[in-house]
Amino acid sequence: MCVYENLKKMDITLPAPPPKGGIYVPVKQVGNLIFTSGAGPIVDGKPAFLGKVGKELSVEEGQKAAKIVAINILSMLHQYLGDLNRIKNVVKILGFVASADDFNDQPQVINGASQFLVDVFGEKGQHARSAISTNELPGNIPVEIEGVFEIE
Amino acid sequence: MCVYENLKKMDITLPAPPPKGGIYVPVKQVGNLIFTSGAGPIVDGKPAFLGKVGKELSVEEGQKAAKIVAINILSMLHQYLGDLNRIKNVVKILGFVASADDFNDQPQVINGASQFLVDVFGEKGQHARSAISTNELPGNIPVEIEGVFEIE
Amino acid sequence: MCVYENLKKMDITLPAPPPKGGIYVPVKQVGNLIFTSGAGPIVDGKPAFLGKVGKELSVEEGQKAAKIVAINILSMLHQYLGDLNRIKNVVKILGFVASADDFNDQPQVINGASQFLVDVFGEKGQHARSAISTNELPGNIPVEIEGVFEIE
Numbered sequence: 001m002c003v004y005e006n007l008k009k010m011d012i013t014l015p016a017p018p019p020k021g022g023i024y025v026p027v028k029q030v031g032n033l034i035f036t037s038g039a040g041p042i043v044d045g046k047p048a049f050l051g052k053v054g055k056e057l058s059v060e061e062g063q064k065a066a067k068i069v070a071i072n073i074l075s076m077l078h079q080y081l082g083d084l085n086r087i088k089n090v091v092k093i094l095g096f097v098a099s100a101d102d103f104n105d106q107p108q109v110i111n112g113a114s115q116f117l118v119d120v121f122g123e124k125g126q127h128a129r130s131a132i133s134t135n136e137l138p139g140n141i142p143v144e145i146e147g148v149f150e151i152e
Numbered sequence: 153m154c155v156y157e158n159l160k161k162m163d164i165t166l167p168a169p170p171p172k173g174g175i176y177v178p179v180k181q182v183g184n185l186i187f188t189s190g191a192g193p194i195v196d197g198k199p200a201f202l203g204k205v206g207k208e209l210s211v212e213e214g215q216k217a218a219k220i221v222a223i224n225i226l227s228m229l230h231q232y233l234g235d236l237n238r239i240k241n242v243v244k245i246l247g248f249v250a251s252a253d254d255f256n257d258q259p260q261v262i263n264g265a266s267q268f269l270v271d272v273f274g275e276k277g278q279h280a281r282s283a284i285s286t287n288e289l290p291g292n293i294p295v296e297i298e299g300v301f302e303i304e
Numbered sequence: 305m306c307v308y309e310n311l312k313k314m315d316i317t318l319p320a321p322p323p324k325g326g327i328y329v330p331v332k333q334v335g336n337l338i339f340t341s342g343a344g345p346i347v348d349g350k351p352a353f354l355g356k357v358g359k360e361l362s363v364e365e366g367q368k369a370a371k372i373v374a375i376n377i378l379s380m381l382h383q384y385l386g387d388l389n390r391i392k393n394v395v396k397i398l399g400f401v402a403s404a405d406d407f408n409d410q411p412q413v414i415n416g417a418s419q420f421l422v423d424v425f426g427e428k429g430q431h432a433r434s435a436i437s438t439n440e441l442p443g444n445i446p447v448e449i450e451g452v453f454e455i456e
Contacts, residue, residue: 038434130190282342
């Protein structure tokens with residue numbers, strides 16, 4: 001299952017990786033593990049969504065934001081690895097959702113990222129996951145996700 | 153030290169793993185590491201506790217919730233591994249506590265999980281840990297914990 | 305590049321590791337990875353800063369707090385390893401900033417820790433990172449950071 005064919009079928013074009021907001025690297029490899037930095041729903045250098053899910057944003061908008069985050073994670077990995085087919089497993093993601101008071105549907109929001117990863121990677125895209133709420137996120141983005149990947 | 157004997161002495165029966173709330177797997181192995189997805193204080197398919205520690209729930213109730221989360225993590229690992237004695241080390245947990253404003257005793261709450269893991273696994277149950285607050289959690293549960301384990 | 309020479313040039317003296325607040329170990333090794341527990345801006349057994357960034361504390365105070373956290377992480381690693389030069393790579397940190405409503409500059413705050421790690425370790429100090437907000441933190445500290453390190 002070639003990752004790039006799947007992306008093409010899904011009509012997804014990997015963008016250039018989003019600009020960094022601090023003193024860190026987008027991905028860091030140790031052995032056959034790759035840790036990806038927290039990524040946001042940035043499109044063309046700007047957040048595609050702002051605000052909190054359950055207040056400014058609906059669950060559906062949160063899911064769209066989460067999907068964009070996952071696309072950006074893949075763009076970071078593509079830049080680093082040169083070939084996304086080197087990814088042997090999506091191990092785990094940790095997804096944060098900036099949530100209004102009494103909004104408790106973080107898993108639904110992060111599903112936007114998880115579903116995308118499963119669609120792209122198939123069986124090896126099955127990952128462990130935590131969906132957590134936060135009161136705020138950098139730059140007022142609604143979703144930030146970090147991940148762990150295994151490579152060949 | 154047999155894990156199942158310790159559980160029996162502690163009068164703990166591992167339940168069937170709780171139902172998933174999204175598109176992910178409960179545990180994911182990479183090499184000799186196992187990453188467990190965020191788990192909650194679910195008993196018989198329903199949250200045993202709801203609300204925020206420091207508001208609807210006391211620290212003691214939060215600790216009980218954290219202990220149930222740890223039991224559920226073990227049930228997920230038991231289902232995956234077949235034998236919990238294959239666990240060589242409890243490496244780390246990351247515990248989130250849905251907290252009322254001005255509640256700052258997250259470590260006390262997560263101790264409910266940490267103490268349980270040490271009681272069950274003994275020396276190899278000594279783990280690294282972070283206890284963090286959140287403003288909300290999925291389904292209004294008070295505690296969500298993810299972990300990293302090392303297996304033989 | 306000797307870590308201790310860099311610390312000396314930066315006029316930093318590693319303190320004794322801060323006291324634990326719960327049932328866990330400061331660092332846990334698995335293979336050539338070390339996971340460090342969430343650490344806070346503790347100096348001489350007391351928080352050097354209290355409160356939320358964007359409310360009681362400015363961004364600059366948050367950065368100072370983050371730097372102290374990074375120093376404490378190194379003191380924990382020094383105690384465990386005996387020699388910080390055994391650190392081959394700073395792999396990743398996950399930084400939580402207790403934030404007032406509408407404070408969204410968590411990356412700037414965590415830069416206080418990231419910059420310190422890069423200054424101390426040079427090239428191998430380049431790390432992946434997530435900067436996240438929380439509504440509260442243990443003991444009302446403003447910054448809590450956990451990390452993953454690779455050793456020889």
